[in-house]
Each structure stands twice: as structure tokens, then as C-alpha cells.
Amino acid sequence: MVRTAIVPVGPQHAAFLEPFHLKLKVEEETVVGAEMSFGYNHRGMEHALAQDFKRSQYLCERVCGICSYHHASAYCQAMEDLYGLVVPDRAKFVRIIMMECQRLTSHLLALGHMAETIGYENLFMQFFREREEFMMLVNRVSGGRVHYSMNTIGGLRKDVTPDQLKDIALTVDRLEPKLLDLQAIVRKDPTMRKRLIGVGRLTKEDALDWCAVGPTIRGSGLEDDVRSHGFSGYGLDGVDFKPIVYQEGDCYARTMVRMDEVIQSLDLIRQALNLMKEGEVQTKFKGNPPAKEGYGRVEAPRGELMYWVRGKNEVQLDRIKLRTPALVNIPAVNAMIRGCRVADVPCITVSVDPCICCTDR
Amino acid sequence: MTAPNEGMKNELERMSPRPRLIDVMVADRRDGSFDLVYVFQDGHGIKDLRCVFQDGEELESISSLYSGALYMEKEAAEMFGVRFKGVDGLFLLDEASPKAPLRLPRKEVGKDG
Numbered sequence: 001m002v003r004t005a006i007v008p009v010g011p012q013h014a015a016f017l018e019p020f021h022l023k024l025k026v027e028e029e030t031v032v033g034a035e036m037s038f039g040y041n042h043r044g045m046e047h048a049l050a051q052d053f054k055r056s057q058y059l060c061e062r063v064c065g066i067c068s069y070h071h072a073s074a075y076c077q078a079m080e081d082l083y084g085l086v087v088p089d090r091a092k093f094v095r096i097i098m099m100e101c102q103r104l105t106s107h108l109l110a111l112g113h114m115a116e117t118i119g120y121e122n123l124f125m126q127f128f129r130e131r132e133e134f135m136m137l138v139n140r141v142s143g144g145r146v147h148y149s150m151n152t153i154g155g156l157r158k159d160v161t162p163d164q165l166k167d168i169a170l171t172v173d174r175l176e177p178k179l180l181d182l183q184a185i186v187r188k189d190p191t192m193r194k195r196l197i198g199v200g201r202l203t204k205e206d207a208l209d210w211c212a213v214g215p216t217i218r219g220s221g222l223e224d225d226v227r228s229h230g231f232s233g234y235g236l237d238g239v240d241f242k243p244i245v246y247q248e249g250d251c252y253a254r255t256m257v258r259m260d261e262v263i264q265s266l267d268l269i270r271q272a273l274n275l276m277k278e279g280e281v282q283t284k285f286k287g288n289p290p291a292k293e294g295y296g297r298v299e300a301p302r303g304e305l306m307y308w309v310r311g312k313n314e315v316q317l318d319r320i321k322l323r324t325p326a327l328v329n330i331p332a333v334n335a336m337i338r339g340c341r342v343a344d345v346p347c348i349t350v351s352v353d354p355c356i357c358c359t360d361r
Numbered sequence: 362m363t364a365p366n367e368g369m370k371n372e373l374e375r376m377s378p379r380p381r382l383i384d385v386m387v388a389d390r391r392d393g394s395f396d397l398v399y400v401f402q403d404g405h406g407i408k409d410l411r412c413v414f415q416d417g418e419e420l421e422s423i424s425s426l427y428s429g430a431l432y433m434e435k436e437a438a439e440m441f442g443v444r445f446k447g448v449d450g451l452f453l454l455d456e457a458s459p460k461a462p463l464r465l466p467r468k469e470v471g472k473d474g
Contacts, residue, residue: 038452038453039451039452039453039454039455042453042454044462046440046463047462047463208379208381209427209428209429210427210428210429211381211382211383211427211428211429211430212429224381224402228405229405229406230405295400295407297407304383306383306384306400308384308386308398308400310388318388318465319388319389321384321386321388323383323384323386323400323433327432327433327436328429328432331428331429331431331432332429334428335428360453361453
């Protein structure tokens with residue numbers, strides 16, 4: 001008779017960059033179920049963000065260091081929806097450029113993390129080398145590596161200069177061949193393929209059942225990407241975007257979605273640079289948020305990020321709610337790990353790119 | 362006794378194909394009642410289903426329709442001190458944390474409508 005044993009993983013574990021706890025139920029080497037515990041990093045951000053709507057455009061970037069600009073963009077979009085503001089096209093294009101730059105830094109981190117998890121140290125270092133180039137680029141453009149603080153309600157705090165736009169274009173051109181090389185490695189390398197193909201499968205039905213988003217759901221054959229819904233500048237004339245989808249639903253499919261999206265982000269940055277024209281970057285508004293509601297959604301690197309705000313004619317907000325992609329993707333690991341080997345659990349967990357800062361808030 | 366959101370749950374059960382659930386949200390109306398909002402993907406936009414419920418009323422859980430709703434309901438339950446049938450246990454808070462930290466002070470009648 002096979003006995004069920006409990007194997008604790010985390011809250012501190014070499015494969016996790018942040019603290020969360022998995023309690024695996026195993027029968028011999030096979031995982032038959034799991035329980036998850038969160039909250040080790042809970043900071044009460046929803047309460048803090050509701051205290052001052054102007055301060056929150058900077059505070060919301062502190063929810064997460066990896067997708068900080070996406071948080072600021074989603075918050076500003078929600079407030080713009082609440083005020084009924086129309087953001088100038090130039091500001092929308094700059095938001096596309098900065099969101100795609102941040103997607104590059106996030107995806108390259110996730111890909112490096114995956115390489116490290118499977119023991120491929122050399123590939124990990126190559127991903128991080130190229131990532132550092134983009135970290136330095138966003139630092140030159142915004143003045144910060146992690147928190148850009150470029151957004152404000154109604155557009156941007158200040159315009160980007162022609163020199164900065166040229167710097168972005170040159171960096172994209174310079175790094176593209178290196179990233180294409182890395183894409184070829186991930187696509188063909190036997191180590192990656194053997195370690196990830198067929199591992200941690202998530203079916204389409206399970207992806208919908210667990211409300212998964214981002215590369216996690218697109219790796220399961222569903223074309224779900226907020227960018228294709230035309231938010232911010234993605235819906236402007238001339239912007240060509242099609243979600244990247246893989247059908248297999250395994251760790252390799254999720255990894256390949258991220259890898260292909262790295263190349264796609266370079267293309268989107270080029271498109272925005274070519275399409276943007278001179279003009280205003282901010283629509284002014286007056287007064288405290290009215291007693292209305294607003295939604296803001298962006299496609300953060302890990303998937304759909306949604307803010308819901310409700311004003312009350314005061315500096316304080318009546319309610320602000322964040323639905324982060326990690327909040328739904330991490331629980332979906334439950335569906336992926338049933339029947340897998342214990343040794344595959346770190347790969348499966350890393351394949352959803354878990355972010356505990358976003359989950360715990 | 363009928364749960365305040367039972368009609369919404371029945372409506373969801375009848376939907377085919379079932380829309381992608383984005384979030385389950387609760388907001389304090391500051392008069393002893395709360396908003397419950399389900400947000401779904403609808404084409405390229407979103408749609409929401411909502412109802413108002415009184416403090417102390419027990420809500421139907423939709424985690425039987427969407428497994429992912431469980432953690433959303435757990436969060437709403439511990440942040441606002443509301444109850445969903447069959448949903449218990451802590452999610453983000455621990456035993457020593459303040460209870461229902463996102464509840465707001467009651468509205469003063471005539472002050473802010």
C-alpha cells in the first residue's frame with residue numbers, strides 16, 4: 001500500500017525568489033495534491049492606495065518591482081476612466097514603449113530564472129546579461145531602473161526627448177540579434193526541451209476554470225491578451241499586434257510564449273517609435289475624484305492586471321481593488337502539478353512566473 | 362433562506378460558454394451593506410454582475426463554477442469580514458492581524474450623501 005506523505009516546499013526555497021509555501025501531498029515520487037499558503041509579504045496596499053489618489057500614482061508602482069510601470073499605467077487608466085479623460089496619442093505611444101521595455105526586463109528575468117531552475121547556469125547568465133542592457137536603458141530614459149514614475153493621471157509627467165527616443169531605437173537594434181540567438185537556443189536546445197516538454201500540463205478547460213491569464217493561458221492555446229483589446233495605444237491606427245499562442249499547455253509552451261514575446265516587444269517598440277508624432281503628453285483635470293467608478297486594464301508581463309477605483313469627491317478613494325495576474329496564475333499550479341514528479345515542482349512553479357509581491361500586495 | 366447572490370450564480374450556471382472570470386470584488390457602502398461585483402471578459406471589453414448584500418448575510422460561493430474564484434472569495438471574506446458558503450481559512454492575513462481591515466467607518470447621514 002502506498003502511503004501519502006507531506007513534503008513542505010518554502011516559504012524560503014532556492015527555486016522561489018519570494019516567500020510562499022507549498023504543502024505537497026506525495027505518493028512515492030508522484031504529487032497527488034497541494035495546498036498553498038500566502039500572505040508572508042502582505043502590506044495592505046489596497047488600504048494605503050485609497051488614502052490619497054495623487055500620491056497613489058507613485059505608490060502603486062511599489063506594489064511590485066518587476067511590473068511597476070504596468071501598475072502605474074493600470075491605475076492611471078482607471079482614474080482616467082473615472083474622470084472621463086482622453087489621453088493624448090503621444091502619451092499612449094510612450095506608455096507602449098515603456099510597458100514593452102518593462103515586459104522585456106520581466107520576461108528575460110523569468111527566462112533566466114527558468115534556466116537556473118533546470119540547472120542551466122550559462123543560459124541564465126546570458127539572459128541576465130541582455131536584461132541588464134534594458135535595465136540601463138530604462139534608467140537612462142526614466143531615471144529609475146525599477147520605478148519609472150513617468151505616468152500621471154491624464155498622460156505623462158514629462159515628455160521624452162528626441163535623444164532618448166534615438167537611444168531606445170539603437171538599443172533595440174543592437175540587442176535584437178542577441179535575443180534571436182537566445183530564442184534559437186530555447187527553441188532547439190535538448191536540455192530545455194527534455195526538461196520542460198510534457199511537464200506541468202494545463203488544459204484549456206483548466207486554464208479557464210482557474211481564471212489563468214497571460215503567458216500561462218496563452219501557453220494553453222487561448223488567445224487572451226489585453227493588448228489585443230486595444231487599451232492604451234495598442235488600439236491606435238497602425239499598431240499591428242497578434243497574441244502569441246502555443247497549444248501544448250506545458251512548461252515548454254509557457255516558456256516559448258515568453259521567449260517569442262521578447263522578440264514581439266522589440267517589434268512593438270519599433271512600431272510605437274515610428275508612429276508617434278509631436279504633441280501634448282498630458283490632459284489636465286481638476287478636482288477630487290467624483291463619486292463614480294473606473295476600470296483600468298493592462299497586459300502586464302504575467303498577464304492581465306486590473307484596477308477598479310471608486311471616488312467619493314474627496315482626496316481619499318472610496319475603494320481601490322487590484323486584481324494582479326499572479327493572484328490567479330499561482331493557484332493554477334494546483335492543476336499543473338497533479339501527477340507530476342516532485343523534482344518537476346520547481347520548474348512548474350517557475351513556469352507561471354510567480355510574483356508574491358503582486359499576490360500578497 | 363436565499364443568498365443575495367443566488368440569482369447571479371444561477372445566471373452564471375446557465376451561461377454557455379461560460380465567460381472568463383476576471384475578479385470577485387467587494388466594496389463597503391458604509392451603511393451596513395456591501396457591493397458584491399463579479400467581473401468578466403466580454404468580447405474586447407468587460408462586463409460586471411453586481412448585487413448589494415447586508416452585513417451578516419451569507420453569500421453563495423462560485424468556486425464550484427470557477428476553481429480560481431476560491432482565493433478571490435477568501436480575500437474578500439477576510440478583508441471585509443463577509444461570509445461565503447464553504448469558504449474558510451486564512452489567505453493573506455494571519456491570526457494576529459486586525460479583523461476585516463478594509464471595512465470603512467459608517468457614513469454620517471447628511472454629510473456625504
